[in-house]
Each structure stands twice: as structure tokens, then as C-alpha cells.
Amino acid sequence: MEIRSPQFKNNAREALVDENLQSALGKMRTGFTSKRAEARARLPEFDDLRDQARDIKDHTLAHLDLYYEAYEEKVTAAGGHVHWARTAGDARDIILQICQDENAKLVTKGKSMIAEEVALNDHLEEAGMEVAETDLGEYIIQLRQEPPSHIIAPAVHLTRSQVEKSFRKSHTHLADDRNLDEVSSLVNEARQVLRQKYIDADVGITGANFLIAETGTSIIVTNEGNGDLTQTLPRVHIVLTSLEKMVPTLEDVSTILRVLARSATGQEFSTYTTLSTGPRREDDPDGPEEYHVVVLDNGRSAMIGSEFQDMLRCIRCGACINHCPVYHAIGGHSYGWVYPGPMGSVLTPTLVGIDKAGHLPNASTFCGRCEAVCPMRIPLPKMMRHWREREFERHLTPKLSRTALGFWAFLAKRPALYHLSNSVLVRLLRVLAFGRGAIGSLPLASGWTRHRDLPAPERNTFQELWRSGGYE
Amino acid sequence: MTASPKVGLFITCLADLFRPSVGFAAVKLMRDAGCTVEVPRAQTCCGQPAYNSGDRKDTRAIAEQVIAAFEDFDYVVAPSGSCTGMISKHYPELFEEGSQWRLRAEALSAKTHELVSFLVDVLKIDHVEAQFDGTVTYHDSCSGLRELGIKQQPRQLLGSVKGLTLQEMEEAEICCGFGGTFCVKYSDISNEMVSHKTECIGAANADTLLAGDLGCLLNMAGKLKRQGSNVQVRHVAEVLAGMTDLPPIGEEH
Known part of the structure; x- marks a missing residue:
């Protein structure tokens, strides 16, 4: 994906006068925040759980090598394969090879920010494969050939009528009088089209919210169930994930799951929490015959021991983005790469370089709302300030x-x-x-x-x- | 605590430059509460412009200056959550753990307070003798709210001002878009944020906007003025001290 972060100021200026975008952002300004506040109020131990969740991740990061050894052993014992990708290019090549070995024509995909990070779709399409996004938001932006604007709500920058237009343009079988006024009718229309894709797919690729060392399990949480169909129906399931997703035990992951959905959407729990451990066993009624996990580093291991290590606790709930007044003003595309908002302002400079992403950690008032809602208690403003220090030291601050x-x-x-x-x-x-x-x-x-x-x-x-x- | 606590007033660079009356209101409130107040000459700014621009070296130099000027007082009080947060939350982090400066920074941090929080939380003041005839709305400045937990204290004291009605606005806790140099470096984004804020202020139907930080107040007052709004803007200390004879922020003197 092209890095447009250096043009942040221009991107933002355009976003501020984009009426559709401003209308879409106006709706999200209070929606996510009030739902999270209500969910938090319903759970008195919420803030204690945040402390526990932080401690679990800190402990894991301090012993990451150990847990990965245990994890790989478990996955291998279950008949799966773990692949190590140092760079985005490595991840793309590993996945392409698996797909080519399978002679894949059609690949279905659950939502994966890591796939966005390594620009996987383009790579597979260039090799002649069809890639079908199955998460509704991802499906919509794939139709529109746009990048996601939010890590959990990729199409949040669009109004319903923009989505309807995209559907009518791409779904040529739609009758003119077919009613698409309701969100539910759009969902049904997408389901109709995707149903056959699930059945025809040769390979299914998902992300992972967590990897569990104790059991060799990968976990995805979704609200649409698309992930389950993506990973159980094709012959091959590839999990594409990144280094920091590790947790030691099932018990630990239960603790973190209790703060994840509440922070993200205000739900007690996401609709689907799916655990996968290896390929289909003999007496399993369904499941893939091959199970691969591709673990991406892409600069993350260098964050361990640095002033940015706390960022590796991030569980991608999007709460910082949902509460950010700067994001509310300009939307996710202005940030110019995969990860927007406060978490992106810390992570993007790590992954693409502070020389390209310098605007991101500077475009913050340090209002502190992101840190106040982060379930993993990541000191986001402090780390944005660390980036400004690095910039200052390297004389990258404007003259x-x-x-x-x-x-x-x-x-x-x-x-x-x-x-x-x-x-x-x-x-x-x-x-x-x-x-x-x-x-x-x-x-x-x-x-x-x-x-x-x-x-x-x-x-x-x-x-x-x-x-x-x-x-x- | 001694019978008459000796307080060093950290005036803040913005109050010094733009709104001295905030300083005099702070002095009156603390004297009324039995404090002795002094204003060290050797103070300039808390150092946030350097700190938030990544310039650690100048930040440290300025912090050392503030520590040396204020460490002999019983308390250090500033009419700003932002500057108070800088001294009490961030100064210690500037110095190496275990170093002399770190210890001195931590000692200063422990006795530094935002004005209204000092009155309510430290001096246990629960009312003021003041009169203000009007409806006010209160903006919670980010650092005061999220770094120092200032939310109820100003509301409690405002509740004791005769003639005053507090009308809360929607999204009182959302940033006004000031952010120090942010408002100049990213002026278009800042403008969108302050415009949203003035919408909320307008919808509250109050005739006066109050807050505890001059940065936010200058930003919101400047936007309201540009929009031709009739809402008047003041620092909360002016109302609590009953010093509202002088024109509001941005009005003719």
C-alpha cells in the first residue's frame, strides 16, 4: 500500500471538506463512546481487569521466546505448520507459495490488518488468484478499491447511500427496484454473493486476535461469523498474524477477552469467538486439511526493550481511535497508511519510518483520551512524545x-x-x-x-x- | 501544615502575558483561605513547548529553574491543570532515577497543585464568598481532567457562588483543539475541533463559558469572538474570587 502519511496535512484538509466523510464521522463520534461507557459501567471490575490484561502482556513480552517455542511445539504436534516472516515481503512470499502449492484459484479472507500491512491482496491477485474479502466492511472497501479507514470498522468512513451505490455498480444482477435502504438488506445482499465464494474457495486466510502458547491455538473474534466459514470450508487455512499476539494460557486470554469487546464496540463479548488448533482431526465433522500460521515480525522485535515496547500490548480494539477528537475531525484515510488514530500514530513510524510518518505523532493535542480508555493501559501520548524526541534528535523537526x-x-x-x-x-x-x-x-x-x-x-x-x- | 501555609504562585506564561487578573484572583482566593502567597521572579514557563516538541535538553534546563525557584515553599499552586500536570506528572521523568534532580523533582511534584483542586482537596474549602448573576457552562480542560482528576472541585465551588446557575454542555470533556503548538501547526484540524466545541457551548444556552486553563480559554474565546457569539469567557478563578468587574477575555478593556 502506498504510504501517504507525508501528505498528512493535505489529506486532512481534503477530509475536512468531504461532506460524505464528515457525515459518516458525525455518527461515530458518540456511538462507540457511549456504548463503551455503558459496558464499562455494567462491569465494576473493568479497571482491575485492565491492570490484569496489561500485566499478562507485559509478562508475555518479557518471555516471548519461551512462549513461541512452546507454541510452535503444540502447533506442530497438532499437525499444523508455523512459518516465521521477518519482513512483509517474507510473509507475502510464504503465503503465495502455500496458495500456489494448492493450485489455488480463489482465496477467501477474513478481516486481517496484518494482511493490509503486508499488502497481501495485491500480491495474490498479481499471481492470478481471485481474493474475496468476507468481512462486510472489508468487502465494501474491496468493491470500492479503498484501504480501510479504521482497524475494526474498515468502512466507517462511508455513508449507507455510498455503500448502496457501490453495490448497485458491482452487483450487476440487482434489479433497479431492489430495496437497499436498510443496512440489513445490504448485509443480505453481500451474504448472497459471498455464500458461493465460501464454498468454492481453495484457501481461506484469517488473522488472529490471539495465539495461545499453552495449547497452540489461534483465536479470532468476529461479529459476522464470516471468519468461521472462511477458515473451516476450504482445504487449507492460513492464519496471518504478528509477533505481539501471543498470550500464555487460555485463562489469560479469557481475561483479555473480557476487556476487548467492551472497549471496542461496548459488547460484553463479540458474537463469535473461534478457537483453531491445527487441521481437522479424523473424527472432526469439518475443518481444513492443512493449517498454517504465518507470524510476522516486520520491525516488532526491535521494539522490545525500547521506549515503544508498551505498544506491543495493543490488542487492536480501536478504543483509542473511537475516542480520538483528531480522528473524529479527519477520519482514518488522512493518516495515510494502514493504522490510523493514536495507535497508528505510535505504530506507523515504527513500521514505515519516522521520516515518512512524522506528522502522525505530532498531530495530537495530547488530550489523553486515548490513554484513558485503552484496555491495555498503553501510554499513547507518552510514546507519541518519544517519537517527537527522536525527530528532534535527528533534526527532522521543520526548520x-x-x-x-x-x-x-x-x-x-x-x-x-x-x-x-x-x-x-x-x-x-x-x-x-x-x-x-x-x-x-x-x-x-x-x-x-x-x-x-x-x-x-x-x-x-x-x-x-x-x-x-x-x-x- | 503550618498555620499559614506558604504558597509559591506559578503564574503560568499565558496568565502572565494575557490575563494577569487570573493571577490576582488566585492570590485572593488563597489569601482568603489563610495562605501567604509569593510570586518568585525566577519563573518563566513550565517548559511544555519544549517538552512536547521533543526538546528534552531545554525542558530539563527549564525544569531545573522552576525546581530551584519553588522548592522552599510549602506548596506550589498554578491556575492551570496543564502546567500543574507538567510539574507534578512529567518533571520527575525528565531526570535519571536516583539522581539528585530526580529527588528534587519528586519533592516538588508532591506539593504542586492546580488552584481549584488545591482549594478543595488540600485546604478543604467547600464554598466561596462571591456573587455572579448569570448562567455559566464549564469546559473540562484535558490535563486537569485526565492527568489530575479535576472534575467535581470547580463545580462544587461554583455551586456556592450566589446568583450563579451552572448549565452543563454536551461533550464538556472533549478537547477544544488548543494543544499548545498543535493549534498553529495543524490549524485546520484545530479549527474543526474548536468549532465543534463552540457548537456545544452555544447549545448549552449559557451566557458565560468558564474553564481552568488559559490556553483553552484563549482558543475558545478567539473562536467565539470570530463567530460573533455573545458568550463571554472567563477563567473560573475570576468568578470564584468575585473579580468579574474587568471585561471578559477578548473584550475591550
Whole structure:
């Protein structure tokens, strides 16, 4: 996927005047947040569970090698295969090889952000295979040839009528008078088309929300059941996942699942929680004959032991995105790559480089709402600040900002000079206000005055008034 | 606590420059509560512009200056959740664990408080002697709310102001889009955020907007002014101290 993060400011400007997008975002602004708040209120031990969930992941990350050894042993014993992919390219090649060995013509896919990260669909399609997304949101954006704009709601940037238009354009069998006014009728229409795909598919690819070391199991949580049909009907099931998905035991995963859906959609539990352990056994009624797990690193192992390690606790619930006022303003595509919002602002620079993704950790007011709702207690603002520090150290901060900051810091470290310059500045601003209470235009502060007035200062600085004996 | 606690007022760079009356309101409130208040000359800013721009070295230098200027007081109080959060939550992290500066930063952190939280949580004040005839709505500034847990304290004291009615707005806890340098670097996004905020303010049908942080107040007042709104904007300390004779933020002096 093309990285459009360097054009963040332009992307955002376009998003701000996109009426359809703004209408779609207006609906999500309060929907997710109120549902999460209600779910949290119904579970008194919710915040304790967040602590436990954090501790489980911290423990796992400290012993990741150990747990992966145990995991691989269990998967192999169950008849499955574990593949290690250091890079996105490795993951694509491994999966393509498995599909080619199977002579696959049609591949069905459950929702997988890792597949987006490694741009899997393009790779398989270039090799002549048909790839069918089975998650409704992913299906919609595949029809529209768009990337997802949200990690759990890939088509959240669209209005219902935009989806209807895309359906009528692609589903040429639809009669003009076929009613698609309701979301449920759109779902039924997609189901009709997808049903045959499930049956015809040669390979089914899903992601994984968790891997369990104790049992060699992979878990997916979905609300549509599409994942189950994707992974049980074809002869081959490939799980594409990333390094940080590991948890030690079933007990541990139960704890984390209790905060996952509540944080994501406000549900107590997702509709389907599906555990897969190896291929179909002799007396199983169904299931794939081959079971592969592809574990992607792609820079994650380098985060261990760094100031970004806490990010590896992320369980991709999307709560930080759902509560982010910047995301609410500009939507997910503005961020320019796979992962949007606060979690993307920390993760994307790791995966594509801070030189390309520098805007992301800077485009935050540090309002702290993301950290306040994160079920894994990831200090997202703190890590965005760490990226700004790396940028500053590498002299990637824009020159003008750096010069202005240097000048300000020079004064701020010299109180006497600082007070003097503030006294001058107050008088200057008073002159520019022309006796009015606010300044409408200020050439050096156009970033401010383009959209709002600058309230004029009172007559003197506080320090001047205080030293001269107070206030008249 | 001594009979008359000695408080160092951290005036904050924005109040010093734009709204000295916030400082005098803070002084009055604390004197009324029996404190002795001093204002060290050796203060400039808490260092957030450098800290949030990734400039650790200058941040540390400014933090050391603040620590040295304030560490002899019983308490350090600032009329801002954002600057208070910087000193009490972030200063210690700037210094290596176990170092002398770290210990001094932690000691300062423990006695630094936001003004309204200081009055209510530390001094146990449950009412003020003030009068304000009007309907106000209150914006919860992000750092005060989420870093320091300031939510009920200003509402409790406002409840004791004679003649005042508090009308809550929708989404009072959502960021106004100020974010320090964010509002200038990403002015279009900031504008969308503050526009949403002023919509919520307008819908509350209050005649005055209050908050505890001048950054947010200047941002919201500037937007309301640009939109031609009649809503007046003040720092909560001005109302609690009964110092509302001077014009609201952004109005003619």
C-alpha cells in the first residue's frame, strides 16, 4: 500500500471538506463512546481487569521466546505448520507459495490488518488468484478499491447511500427496484454473493486476535461469523498474524477477552469467538486439511526493550481511535497508511519510518483520551512524545519550528530577559489590537488568526503589576 | 501544615502575558483561605513547548529553574491543570532515577497543585464568598481532567457562588483543539475541533463559558469572538474570587 502519511496535512484538509466523510464521522463520534461507557459501567471490575490484561502482556513480552517455542511445539504436534516472516515481503512470499502449492484459484479472507500491512491482496491477485474479502466492511472497501479507514470498522468512513451505490455498480444482477435502504438488506445482499465464494474457495486466510502458547491455538473474534466459514470450508487455512499476539494460557486470554469487546464496540463479548488448533482431526465433522500460521515480525522485535515496547500490548480494539477528537475531525484515510488514530500514530513510524510518518505523532493535542480508555493501559501520548524526541534528535523537526523553539527556549532560560521581552510583547500586542479586545489578523501568527481572533492582553504582565504593588 | 501555609504562585506564561487578573484572583482566593502567597521572579514557563516538541535538553534546563525557584515553599499552586500536570506528572521523568534532580523533582511534584483542586482537596474549602448573576457552562480542560482528576472541585465551588446557575454542555470533556503548538501547526484540524466545541457551548444556552486553563480559554474565546457569539469567557478563578468587574477575555478593556 502506498504510504501517504507525508501528505498528512493535505489529506486532512481534503477530509475536512468531504461532506460524505464528515457525515459518516458525525455518527461515530458518540456511538462507540457511549456504548463503551455503558459496558464499562455494567462491569465494576473493568479497571482491575485492565491492570490484569496489561500485566499478562507485559509478562508475555518479557518471555516471548519461551512462549513461541512452546507454541510452535503444540502447533506442530497438532499437525499444523508455523512459518516465521521477518519482513512483509517474507510473509507475502510464504503465503503465495502455500496458495500456489494448492493450485489455488480463489482465496477467501477474513478481516486481517496484518494482511493490509503486508499488502497481501495485491500480491495474490498479481499471481492470478481471485481474493474475496468476507468481512462486510472489508468487502465494501474491496468493491470500492479503498484501504480501510479504521482497524475494526474498515468502512466507517462511508455513508449507507455510498455503500448502496457501490453495490448497485458491482452487483450487476440487482434489479433497479431492489430495496437497499436498510443496512440489513445490504448485509443480505453481500451474504448472497459471498455464500458461493465460501464454498468454492481453495484457501481461506484469517488473522488472529490471539495465539495461545499453552495449547497452540489461534483465536479470532468476529461479529459476522464470516471468519468461521472462511477458515473451516476450504482445504487449507492460513492464519496471518504478528509477533505481539501471543498470550500464555487460555485463562489469560479469557481475561483479555473480557476487556476487548467492551472497549471496542461496548459488547460484553463479540458474537463469535473461534478457537483453531491445527487441521481437522479424523473424527472432526469439518475443518481444513492443512493449517498454517504465518507470524510476522516486520520491525516488532526491535521494539522490545525500547521506549515503544508498551505498544506491543495493543490488542487492536480501536478504543483509542473511537475516542480520538483528531480522528473524529479527519477520519482514518488522512493518516495515510494502514493504522490510523493514536495507535497508528505510535505504530506507523515504527513500521514505515519516522521520516515518512512524522506528522502522525505530532498531530495530537495530547488530550489523553486515548490513554484513558485503552484496555491495555498503553501510554499513547507518552510514546507519541518519544517519537517527537527522536525527530528532534535527528533534526527532522521543520526548520522554522526548531528556530522559533530555540529562540523561545533561550528567553525561557533567562528570567530577567524573559520578563523584559514579555513586557515589550504585551505593549506590541496592545498596539496591534487598536484598542479592541481581540486581534483579527496577525501576520506571524496566521496559524492562529486564520480561524480565530487572538484575545488582546491586559495592560501589563502579571509580573509587572505584582512588582509594582499589585492591581489598581 | 503550618498555620499559614506558604504558597509559591506559578503564574503560568499565558496568565502572565494575557490575563494577569487570573493571577490576582488566585492570590485572593488563597489569601482568603489563610495562605501567604509569593510570586518568585525566577519563573518563566513550565517548559511544555519544549517538552512536547521533543526538546528534552531545554525542558530539563527549564525544569531545573522552576525546581530551584519553588522548592522552599510549602506548596506550589498554578491556575492551570496543564502546567500543574507538567510539574507534578512529567518533571520527575525528565531526570535519571536516583539522581539528585530526580529527588528534587519528586519533592516538588508532591506539593504542586492546580488552584481549584488545591482549594478543595488540600485546604478543604467547600464554598466561596462571591456573587455572579448569570448562567455559566464549564469546559473540562484535558490535563486537569485526565492527568489530575479535576472534575467535581470547580463545580462544587461554583455551586456556592450566589446568583450563579451552572448549565452543563454536551461533550464538556472533549478537547477544544488548543494543544499548545498543535493549534498553529495543524490549524485546520484545530479549527474543526474548536468549532465543534463552540457548537456545544452555544447549545448549552449559557451566557458565560468558564474553564481552568488559559490556553483553552484563549482558543475558545478567539473562536467565539470570530463567530460573533455573545458568550463571554472567563477563567473560573475570576468568578470564584468575585473579580468579574474587568471585561471578559477578548473584550475591550
